[in-house]
Amino acid sequence: MTEKPRPVLHWDPQYLAKRDFPVVKEEPLSIRIQGNPYSVIMRTPGDEIAHAAGFCLAEGIVDSHADIHSIGYCDDVDTNVVTITLSPAKRAALSPEVLERRGFISQTSCGICGKSVVAELYRHIAFVRDEAVIDPQKAWDLIESLGDYQPMRRQTKASHGTVIMDAEFNCLSSAEDVGRHNALDKAIGKLLLSDNLHRAKIAALSSRVSYELVQKTARAAIPIVLSVSRPTSLAIELAEQLNVSLACLAPDTGLLIFCHPQRFQTD
Structure with a gap:
């Protein structure tokens, strides 16, 4: 996903001009597991559900689709937060330490966006x-x-x-x-x-x-x-x-x- 073109100063040995160029969009994706924040990933928006599922497989949280009881957005508007509920069998098999990872941004609700990342880093x-x-x-x-x-x-x-x-x-x-x-x-x-x-x-x-x-x-x-x-x-x-x-x-x-x-x- 790209943002609408941004005004950019184009320097060339022969001229200097303002032109519009698109840039790739970067936004945080918060992954919540069993109702708790697990990680915040910087990514290009799109395919959030698949991204969260693939991430959980790579992290060793799930081993198959059957380990995921439910997966979806925190609400119908915010696509920057995906919540995952594990199957009872998988949850019982996981050691508590596996789910103790925390993302770099403190987050207690569904809302998260690029501006919040910039604001926190700026502090x-x-x-x-x-x-x-x-x-x-x-x-x-x-x-x-x-x-x-x-x-x-x-x-x-x-x-x-x-x-x-x-x-x-x-x-x-x-x-x-x-x-x-x-x-x-x-x-x-x-x-x-x-x-x-x-x-x-x-x-x-x-x-x-x-x-x-x-x-x-x-x-x-x-x-x-x-x-x-x-x-x-x-x-x-x-x-x-x-x-x-x-x-x-x-x-x-x-x-x-x-x-x-x-x-x-x-x-």
Whole structure:
């Protein structure tokens, strides 16, 4: 599912214009088991019932369809909450610890939405105050050249990468991992352990940007996130709140700047 097209600043070496581009929607899905919150998953809306069923199988809560007594939405309006009741036999066979997992968002009722996620995260993450300004041409060149920092990907075609730079595009750290979140954590961790995190101004990612990646960069006080693919709707909302600039490759040439364009020297 995509949101209606958003107004985006399209920077190109030849022009600067506002254009509308769609982004993939990201919303929380709360899964409740036996009436209690079990987990909150960030996902693209659609197929919520199947998503919850497949998740429960992967988690070891159910082994077959017969283990599910009932599954459905919390109410007829909110598709962000799915409730599952296990069969009596399955419930009796499960150890109590299996159902003690809790999602990252405190929730006691059916209502949950992306805005509640942003509001809760905003309370725990400091507003990014660094107003570094960078050259958009160099930003574009950096995203295009991310493969130069990914030897593992060149060999395997199976890893994500993160490169962290200062405002003059000097490389401070880089990392690769099968997980995009892990690659970012590793690159940030290298600077944290060397006491150089304060120099970080740009995080360039080989993947799309979800809200968790905005959360991680904001915690590190990195003001600019560049990526190959477009950010999700929730990533943009969180970045807007935390004063993080987001930009990615445009479909033809240049950059799409989704929020806080003041950090890109466009005049």
